[in-house]
Amino acid sequence: MKKLKTALAVLLVLALCFPAAAVSPEPPGLSVPPDISRLDTEKLGRMIAELEGLVALCGEKGMNCPYESVNIAVLKKYAVLLEQDKAAGYAEQLEFTVNSLNRLYFSAKGSLESFLAGEAQPQQAPRYLNGARTARGPAIFAQTTWGERPCYFVGYGHFGQAAADIPILNSLGANIIQNEIGPNSIIVPLGQGSHNGLNEGDLFDIDTSAIANRIIPMLRRAAANNVCVSLLISPHYFPAFLYAYYPDLAFPESGSFLQYHINHPVARRVIEAYLRTLIPMIKDCEALFDICLSNEPVYTSSKSAYDFPAWQEYLAGRFGIVENLNAEIGTSYRSFSDAKMPAEGERNALAVVWTDFNNALLSGWHAWMAGIIKEYTCVPVDSKVMSYLSYAETSSWRGTQYSEFAEFCDFNGNDSWANLNNTHSNLYFKNGWYDYIGDMHDVPTFNSEDHIIGDRSALYGERENELLTSFVGADMWQGAIHGRDASTIWVWERSFDDASDFNGSILHRPECIASVGRTALDLNRLALEVNAFDNTKEEVAILFSDNARTLDMMSPNFILLAVQAAACAGKSVRYVTEDTIPGLEDGMLLVVPNAMSVKRATLEAVNRYALAGNEVLLMNRCMDLDETGRPQDAALLKSVYRNCTVFGFNPVGNIIGALAAALKPVFSFLTKADSGKFGGLYTLLTLSRNVSGLLFVPPLIPMTVASLRDKMLEMSPNxxxxxxxxxxxxxxxxxxxxxxxxxxxxxxxxxxxxxxxxxxxxxxxxxxxxxxxxxxxxxxxxxxxxxxxxxxxxxxxxx
CATH class of the missing domain: 2.60.40.1180 (Golgi alpha-mannosidase II)
Structure with missing residues (x-):
């Protein structure tokens, strides 16, 4: 039967290549019709059959053609999509789509014909085989068609279409999807499910039909097709009917996916019942890659009074008595109850304390969920923590201190992004985030909502498409060079609604799909070489101060400048925090990116590092305030500036600093009368020195990536x-x-x-x-x- 199919394929190719003399030869490729109703989808089918015939001929000569087969798989996927559009009578960017499909067709045809002519040989690549996966340090090892080796997982999310396309993903170069289920699919109103195993006071039932009828069949289908599934358990899909019974559950002001108070006893009970139902039913499914605990977690407890008692308990546990709090942060509260949780974006010493509290709330809740899951299975857990290596962020208020998530996560789960047409969301910063979380936790990194194309992207011009096609491939490759082991790309869905996040997605872009598929093959073909970059020698250490991030909204700008300069200097970066900097080994160039406020212990560690003969580069005279906003010890600070290289200055900051210093006696006098009114103004002036977000080099030129890069190379040659x-x-x-x-x-x-x-x-x-x-x-x-x-x-x- 196999030989018969091959013979038929060869005859088809010959018929297409040598038509009868009386018949006019068919022009190559698809023609762009005036509208979708006149699109010749039958011709697209003939083009696909021609390519499959050429692949069959290559197979007869012992040549496998995985890269060219990716193009064919994209053409076949679009044959289905265009038939749907034709039936619906509507399609967007039809000319763009047809031209893209033609280029994929001609590229594959040219390559296949060159193989058959003996002019070239097809590249080969291994495929992932369903089975056990093992994390070894920051890498994932798995069985492939080339044996057990490091394996890179590339695929798509996050809804129905990705699950439906599991059988064709391997042909597209993909081997993983992310799908989701939430508690509202299992926790149902009384009388609509089973109450077995629940408590008498539980005002809900359990319905497992969504698990049995959708999730488990999907996992089995994935295993049969050598595809892994990342399961997002989406606790933000909370059963809404319970808000009527417990109004204080609701937290609509959260501004995040989590619209309820996570530590409310009913919320805890619902999530626990959900997990103890779901996890035992799926834990033995071989295709289950990981359990993702949450989607883009954010919890800002200061937006609601519900967590205020917990805040009071935290203050009492940390400081003992209110006088200790006052002494540490320079306040004059009469009791802990006077210390209100700071509003989002408020930058003072109390905000530093509150972010510690808020981080503990959210990470503690995740750790609790992970603990329940670990009672049943050793399947890796992680969370889709959004990058906070980005411009002008208020990320300190999210509650997602990564070092705390690292304590219970098996993968470095994350949600990060890069856009071709947004200089503030570029590959330097996205890959810098992978480096940062890898330095927090030496485990595999998984971007399970990988934004490689902006939502509603309108990049359909010829040059735009050419660049975007290369960009998405570079994103996949470069991310792996920076330690990312798995990626599920946002988003394997289409929409013609201009307001939809699905509009302009990768599923609208045939050549981008092919670029991702070919890069996935490259990554696994060269997996041993790519994996070697997990152990690359790090020459530059960048201080990432969470205190500075909380007190100075411009702090991330300077970190990003250092990140980009180091990359353009060919330097691999180690991120050090205020907790880890005392252990930094000798021999690295330490860069302090204009961190305005750090702990005294951090300032001491920087000084010791410089005194030990190491190169230290300060971007501006910085670190002059401690974590409470008070001035550092003058003698220690002078020693730091003397022993380190200071590069750049901040004229705006100098003016503001001089103004604050001149007015300090006035503020000190007024503060005695009304500390709340006048103390805040002085603090605001003091902490606003970096308002421009710029540093300068002599005579008065803005510090650039190039100037900082050159300084790094001067201090640490390559x-x-x-x-x-x-x-x-x-x-x-x-x-x-x-x-x-x-x-x-x-x-x-x-x-x-x-x-x-x-x-x-x-x-x-x-x-x-x-x-x-x-x-x-x-x-x-x-x-x-x-x-x-x-x-x-x-x-x-x-x-």
Whole structure:
């Protein structure tokens, strides 16, 4: 039967390639019709059949063609989608879609014909095989068609279409999805389910039909198709009928997905009953990749009076008596009850204390859920914590201190983003977040809501599409170079509603799907090499101060400037916090990114590090306030500035600082009369020095990525540089190095929208004129071009 199918496929190819002389040859590719009703979907079917015939011919010659098969799978998916659109009588961006499909068709056809002509050989890649997965440090090992090895998981989320397409995901290069279920699917009103096993006072029943009829069949289907499933248990889908019984459950002011008070006893009871029903039913399903505890968790307890008693207990437990609180943060409360929870965005010493409390509330709730799950299974747990390595953030108020989540999570779960057309959401910052959470916890990293295209993206121009197609592939590749092991991309759904988050998604973009699929194959083909970057030598340490983040909304800007400069210097970064900086080993360049306020112990640690002979780069004269906003010890601060390299200054901050100092006697006098009214104004002035978000270098030029990058290279020279005749060391480009199998791997990617030509790789002062590039499996001779968002991986001899 197999030989018969192959023979028929060959005959079809011959018929398509050599039509009867009397019949006019069919023009290649699809024509763009004036509207969807006139689209020739039958011709698309013939194009697909032609490509499948060529694949069959390659198979007859012993050649497997996984990369070309990704293009074919995309064409087949769109054959279904376009038939649906044709039946509905409506399609958006039809010309864009047809042109994209034609390019995929011609690309696959050209490659397949070159294989058959003996002009090239198809690239091969392993496939994940369903079975046990093992976390070994920050990597995931699994069985593949090439044996057990590091495995990278790339796929899609998050709703019905991803689950429905499980049987075709492997052909698209994907091997994982995320799907979800919530307590409102299981916790039902009395009389609508079973009360077995519940307490007499529980005003709800249990219905397991959603688990039995949807979740378990999906997991079994996934296992049969070598696809993993990340299950988001979505506690924000709370059963709404219970609010009528318990009005104080509701927390609509939360501003987040969690619309209830998480520590309300009924909320706890409902979530526990939900977990003790769900987990035993799914725990043995082989395809279950992880259990994601929450979606974009945010909990701001200061927005409701419900958690105020817990806040009072926290203050009493931490400080004992109110006088101790006053002494530590410089207040004059008569009792703990006078210390109201600060409003979101309020930046003072009390806010620093409250963020500690709020972090403990939310992480403690997650830890409690994880504990229940661990009673039944060792399936990894994580949470979709949103990145807070981003501009002008109020992320301190979310409750998601990552070091606390790391205490109970098995994966570094997260939700992070990068957009081609948003300079504030770029790959430097997204990959920097992967580095940060990897430094918090040495376990695999999973971006289970991976935003690689902006919601409602309108990037449909020819050049826009070309860049976006490269960008999404670079996002997948570069994320893995920075330690991301698994990704489920937002979102495998379509919508023609301009207001929908699904509008403009990857499912509207055939070439982006193919780019992701090919990159997933690359990652697993080169998994051993990519995995080597988990152990890359870190040369730059960046201080990430949570105190500064709370007190200074501009603090993240300076961190991001340091992150981008380090990447453009070819430096791998270690993030140190105020808790971990005392243990920083010698030999690294320590960068302090204008952290205005740090603990005294942190200032002491920085000074010791410099005195030990290590290079320390201060972006501006910083760290002059402690975590309460009080001035640091003057002698210690002077020693730090003397022993470290101070680069840059803040003229706006200097003016504000001088004004605050001049008015301090007035504020001190008025504070005695009304501390609430006047003390806040003085504090506001003191903590607003970084309002511009800018630093300058002499004579009065804004500090740039280039100037900071050059300073880093001056203080910590590199063995590897990328240079061209025009600019010297190239900019807007990240590179990293790692050792593997006795060779030096160098990964490089141009993060700009324009090519960088005439580039040479300089290793230990010598320009290399012949380079082996592993992704394309080509050898480069002489200067080369770094194309936008096209990663390159070189393998060179050590020394």
């Amino acid at each position: 063995d590897v540089l990328f240079v061209n005749p025009l600019s010297g060391t190239v900019l807007n480009t990240e590179w990293r190095t790692a050792e593997y199998n006795g060779r030096l791997l160098v990964n490089v990617c141009n993060y700009s929208s324009v090519p960088i030509g005439g580039v040479s790789l300089v290793y230990q002062g010598k320009r290399l004129t012949r380079l082996e590039e592993l992704i394309t499996q080509k050898t480069l001779a002489g200067p080369f071009t770094l194309e936008p968002y096209e990663p390159m991986l070189f393998s060179i001899e050590l020394n």
